Amino acid sequence: MNLQPLLQFSRLLLLSAIIMPHAAKSLANPQAIVVGAGPVGMAASLILATRHGYDVTLLESSPESSSQAKYDPTKAFLYNVNARGQTLTKMFPSMHDKLVARGVESRGFSDATFTIVPADPNVPIPQKQKMDKSFELKEDDDKENKKQLQSVTKSEKAASPGYWIPRHEMVTLMAECIQEHNDNLGTNKGGKISFLTGRECLDVSPGTSCVNVKIRTGARDNITLQANLVIGADGMNSKVRECLSHSADGTWNASSPKPKLFQLQKYVSPASFLRIKVLQLPPRFEIPDANNNPALVTNSENIYAIRSIHKGPRNYLSLGLLPMKNNNAIRPTNIVTRPDHEVWTLKDGKSIKSWFEEAFPRMKFDGMISDEEWERFAKAEGTRFPYCQHSKGMAVWDESGNNGVALVGDAIHAFPPDIGQGVNAGLMDVVCLDRALSGLDTVCGKPITESKQLYTLADNLARYQQQHAPEIAALIRLARFGAPYQYRQPHRADKFSRTLWTMNVALRLILNKITFKLIQPSCIILSQRPELTFRQVMRRADLTTLLLKAVVLGVIGVKCRVCFGFA
Structure with a gap:
């Protein structure tokens, strides 16, 4: 007897048992699907559920066993959530309180302190210094140039603080806010947020009075979900954006942006294509000092730059450590180099350890980093910084004007991290989408007109497209010219x-x-x-x-x- 059809039917019943109670609970609520459960996708889910009354299904392609809320050395980077990003976090007091409690306060480059560790082990480690206006950690500038560069404007000094926080902890605190929202549905207005992992988006297309989202639920099982609004928050390789760029003319409303506008506009920055991977250092590791001075015990909330003795274009390296709250957590250091650097030619733990011992004679790696970590680091492929890229198309809507799709975060813009605006720009996308859905100007958040006109979803998505697209184009220009040399590329x-x-x-x-x-x-x-x-x-x-x-x-x-x- 062939049991395969029965097994497939059982899987579909199981998926229905997860989704249908949520849909049946409040048939009056509009339905939304958010593709991508990173910080921007979670923020979009909270906005839609709490402020616009949507029942939200949040889809994440990663299986639950590799939850984004867990530490992952391949994604061990930190966010600096500045005043722009806090425009969103302050809309949810609990979220902002968690950010302040779990992040390390930073008042901009002018007030940041760091410790430069000289390569020569016979040179004493200097005291912590102020960061200069070149946004680089430099020990070789002349005094007059430093004096000029250290000038800061009053507006920067007065700026509200940002908060350094690891990516997985940012995801965790947002997941907690989603759970708090769902737990308080009895007393708070809004829709429910359902989180489904291991669900890969395959296609997005207009349906009959809805938007169809085809997802993969297993090795061979596909199912189509329906929603009034779909948000693509699925990163720089967005499947949602790809579907919109490949749709035929006339698939969506004729007034929507054409499919060609969803094809990425790409520009090369001096930081594009730099390769990056993470070496994990233990918490509170020690850095030996010279002249019989006691070793420097590192603190997680401080910034460090550890220089190598190599100065050549293919072997210079500097280990940079950014601040984080937990002093008992692993300290990830990003290795950022040109693709032709020697470190990428070493493929086993023994040889990479020998290279680091020669490059950093001050450091005592024996007993600090395990052989297993050296092996993992050597075999890690890492990733590359992207083009400065963006999509001119940001939203579409169907003929009825009551259903549509919008993009946020890296799905519409991506760039190297040198201007520190990645997560902040993504969270501001969600803020601007919220303003558009509320019938407000996306730039200033004020009403478009004094009359209490009721706008359709198509009107609001068209405003999001028209007003926010120029802002994204300006962001990409900033990314191209802002601070592309802060990695001290040695060529x-x-x-x-x-x-x-x-x-x-x-x-x-x-x-x-x-x-x-x-x-x-x-x-x-x-x-x-x-x-x-x-x-x-x-x-x-x-x-x-x-x-x-x-x-x-x-x-x-x-x-x-x-x-x-x-x-």
Whole structure:
């Protein structure tokens, strides 16, 4: 007897037992599906359920055994949730309280402290220093250049603090907020959030009075869910965006963005394609000092930069450790290099350990890092920083205007992490979507008109598309030019370009001071002001660029007239 059809039917019944009670509980509530259960996807689920009354099904392709709330060395990076990201967290007091309690407060680059550990073991470890305006950890700048770079604006000093927090802990606190919301449904208004793991999105298409989302529930089992609103929060390789880019013209409402607008616009930054992987150091590890000074016992809330003795373009390395709250947790250090670095040629634990012992003679790796960790690190493929990329298309809607799809987070924009805006920009996408669904201006959050006009879902998604797309384009420009050399890429061309970039930042800071802020500083400094949108940041920086170009052309014109007798 063939039992395969019966087994498949049983699986479908099990899935129905999970989903149908949620749908039957409140048939009056609109239905939403959020694809992707990272921080941005969880934020979108909370917004839809608490503020717009949706019953939300949150889909995550990873199986439960590899939950994103667990520490994973392949994703051991930290977020700095700044004032932009806190626009969302402050909408949920419990979430913001958890962020403050579990994060390490940071008031911007001007107030950050760090310890540079010299490569030479005979050189004493200096005291903690202030971070300069080049946003690099440098020990070789001349004093005058440092004095210029350390100038900070009052607006940056007064900015509200950001909070460093590991990614898995950010996911954990958001999952706790979702559980709190579901537990209080009896007293709070809103819809329920159902979390389904191991559910891969295969297709998104318009249906009859709904949006169809085809998902894989097992090795061979597929099922189609239906919703009024689908949110793609599934990362830079978004399946939801891919489906929208491959849909035929006319599939969605004719007024929706065309499929070609959902094809990624890609730009190369000096940080694009850098390779990265994580070496795990033990908590409170010790760094030997010189002159018989006691060893420096590291603290999780401090920043460290440990230099290697190698200075060549293919062997220079610096171990950077960012702050985290738990002093008993593993300290991940990101190895960020050009793809041709020697470290990527070593494929076994013994050889990679020998390389690190030679490169960092100050460090005592024996007893600090296990052979198993060296082996894991050597075999890890790591990942690469992406292009600076974005999708011009951000939302579609069907012919009825009552059903649609919207993208948030890395599904619409991705870039290297050097400007520190990744998670913050994603959370602001959710804030702007919330404003659009509320019938508000996505930029300022104010009503579009004084009349109490009722907008359809199509109207709101069209506003999200129209008003937020230029903001994302400006964000990508900021990512391209903001701070792409902070990884101290060691190639000669990198060093020359980094020098020019540092001079540009310093010049704009000097002009900003001597003109009493009439001339604006560089875009990376302006981006630290949360009251400015990314469009405003880039417009102000562009005005300074135009002024500098005009001055240069004017000087050239005068020189030509003097030398050759013509204007």
